[in-house]
Amino acid sequence: MPDGSITKTAMLEVGDLHAFYGESHVLHGVSLDVRQGEVVTLLGRNGAGKTTTMRSIMGIVGKRRGSIRFQGQQLIGMAQHRIPRLGIGYVPEERGIFSSLSVDENLTLPPVVKPGGMTVPQIYELFPNLKGRGSTQGTRLSGGEQQMLAIARILRTGATLILLDEPTEGLAPVIIEQIGVAVRALKARGFTIVLVEQNFHFAATIADRHYVMEEGRIVDMIPNDQLHANMDKLHTHLGV
Amino acid sequence: MVQLLGIPPQALFGQLLLGLINGSFYALLSLGLAVIFGMLNVVNMAHGALYMVGAFLAWLLMTHAGIGYWPALVLAPLMVGAIGLLLERTMLRRLYKVDHLYGLLLTFGLALIFEGIFRHQYGVSGQPYPIPDLLKGGSNLGFMFLPTYRGWVVAFSLLVCFGTWYAIERTRLGAYLRAATENPTLVQAFGINVPVMVSLTYGFGVALAGLAGVLAAPIYQVNPLMGSNLIIVVFAVVVIGGMGSILGAIVTGLGLGLLEGLTKVFYPEAANIVVFVIMAVVLMIKPAGLFGRER
Numbered sequence A: 001m002p003d004g005s006i007t008k009t010a011m012l013e014v015g016d017l018h019a020f021y022g023e024s025h026v027l028h029g030v031s032l033d034v035r036q037g038e039v040v041t042l043l044g045r046n047g048a049g050k051t052t053t054m055r056s057i058m059g060i061v062g063k064r065r066g067s068i069r070f071q072g073q074q075l076i077g078m079a080q081h082r083i084p085r086l087g088i089g090y091v092p093e094e095r096g097i098f099s100s101l102s103v104d105e106n107l108t109l110p111p112v113v114k115p116g117g118m119t120v121p122q123i124y125e126l127f128p129n130l131k132g133r134g135s136t137q138g139t140r141l142s143g144g145e146q147q148m149l150a151i152a153r154i155l156r157t158g159a160t161l162i163l164l165d166e167p168t169e170g171l172a173p174v175i176i177e178q179i180g181v182a183v184r185a186l187k188a189r190g191f192t193i194v195l196v197e198q199n200f201h202f203a204a205t206i207a208d209r210h211y212v213m214e215e216g217r218i219v220d221m222i223p224n225d226q227l228h229a230n231m232d233k234l235h236t237h238l239g240v
Numbered sequence B: 001m002v003q004l005l006g007i008p009p010q011a012l013f014g015q016l017l018l019g020l021i022n023g024s025f026y027a028l029l030s031l032g033l034a035v036i037f038g039m040l041n042v043v044n045m046a047h048g049a050l051y052m053v054g055a056f057l058a059w060l061l062m063t064h065a066g067i068g069y070w071p072a073l074v075l076a077p078l079m080v081g082a083i084g085l086l087l088e089r090t091m092l093r094r095l096y097k098v099d100h101l102y103g104l105l106l107t108f109g110l111a112l113i114f115e116g117i118f119r120h121q122y123g124v125s126g127q128p129y130p131i132p133d134l135l136k137g138g139s140n141l142g143f144m145f146l147p148t149y150r151g152w153v154v155a156f157s158l159l160v161c162f163g164t165w166y167a168i169e170r171t172r173l174g175a176y177l178r179a180a181t182e183n184p185t186l187v188q189a190f191g192i193n194v195p196v197m198v199s200l201t202y203g204f205g206v207a208l209a210g211l212a213g214v215l216a217a218p219i220y221q222v223n224p225l226m227g228s229n230l231i232i233v234v235f236a237v238v239v240i241g242g243m244g245s246i247l248g249a250i251v252t253g254l255g256l257g258l259l260e261g262l263t264k265v266f267y268p269e270a271a272n273i274v275v276f277v278i279m280a281v282v283l284m285i286k287p288a289g290l291f292g293r294e295r
Ligand SMILES: Nc1ncnc2c1ncn2[C@@H]1O[C@H](COP(=O)(O)OP(=O)(O)OP(=O)(O)O)[C@@H](O)[C@H]1O
Pocket: A021, A024, A026, A044, A045, A046, A047, A048, A049, A050, A051, A052, A053, A093
């Protein structure tokens, strides 16, 4: 610990996590930990198991072994709908904006699970693009706006850990920049964030540490300040 | 007396009223089917049987416990809803992971069992159920005579239908329902207990059928086969309106009831098939139904 601070306790600890889709064994002993207030990325090629790791934490992938502790509580074996109620917000890769709900309804759908969530005006301040769009059908928003909405709706809930799966995927550079500003603002507010990214230039501007995944395993952990020194290794892992 | 296209207005409006009453039942029943299909992806073949059970429960409450129409209007749907919860929890739930066809087969089997039990106990002759005192009689509207009970059935069904529509389309609980219909996994990942929602949805959907049964008891006689006679038309209504569309179920139900009534006046020979002819045409032109979305 650089400062030995007791506030930087591990918020999420994943140990020797195995996960399965039916018979197919996808995660082979993933271990990682995320301290309170940290932004940690999961980097890795397509199919490395980044999304599966997040889905396992949320309990969406039910067939899993090993240990996932959030603030000391074991999540494996817990009823699926209880996991988010501990204060974990999930922004899925496909964004999951509901087409039968208006923007407002999408925004207020996730129930408040803890006190201290952001208010709707604060959320609009963070994502000005969403302002005044309340009655629009959710899926009529542009891809970037849908991504903002997917992030915005969990900020109300009081979740303190946010799992963000590829928030920049398929978006134009200006929109990526806006999302970057928002994620940095969330970090400044004290949110703990696990971020899946293919775009590690984006990741490097935000994260404290990077976990590199390959074929269902964590193969490396690189602190952000050593990213440059490890570029070659990273290029081999990510195949870019 | 004035004649419209050679039809006396009494006959015309009389048939329209009949059509509207049938339409009210179509709407209530197809609404329940639509809600259930949207959330569970199950074509609830037991719907007609549970409508019949609702009517029988009202009759049983009256003959065995002296409980009249008004309490039965609340109690019987609640009891049918409870039966639905039980069926969902113990049987239907096991089938969500396999092909939807199994849900259809299971509920079809349940319908046969329910009908068999009531047939065995009470035979196929209808049991009369009296119109409650408050709704006896009728009024002359000038162009037609309106029996009070029938007016009540139409008005109350409309109220229930649009109340349900409002609850689903305009409230927070309804937003959960719509969202869970679209993507149950994600709704669950927001901390909502989706399996419980699914059970309650099934319970609510069949409670609507039970309610329709109580409303029908004083009009038609209470008969073990009353559901299977009606449900075929209701399935056609659902296909025409579009599976899973709430407003579609209501509007199509009422519209087709009226159309059936009109056909009885102008071309009685076709009255029993007009709904199916429309179904065939709609399937050819817009397979997802008039209000349905392509899946
Ligand atoms: N529903 C599923 N059923 C079976 N196998 C799956 C399923 N989803 C993912 N997989 C497999 O699990 C492995 C990991 O997939 P995952 O989606 O976690 O990768 P990822 O790192 O998120 O990739 P990407 O960068 O493409 O999003 C892949 O081999 C994938 O084919």
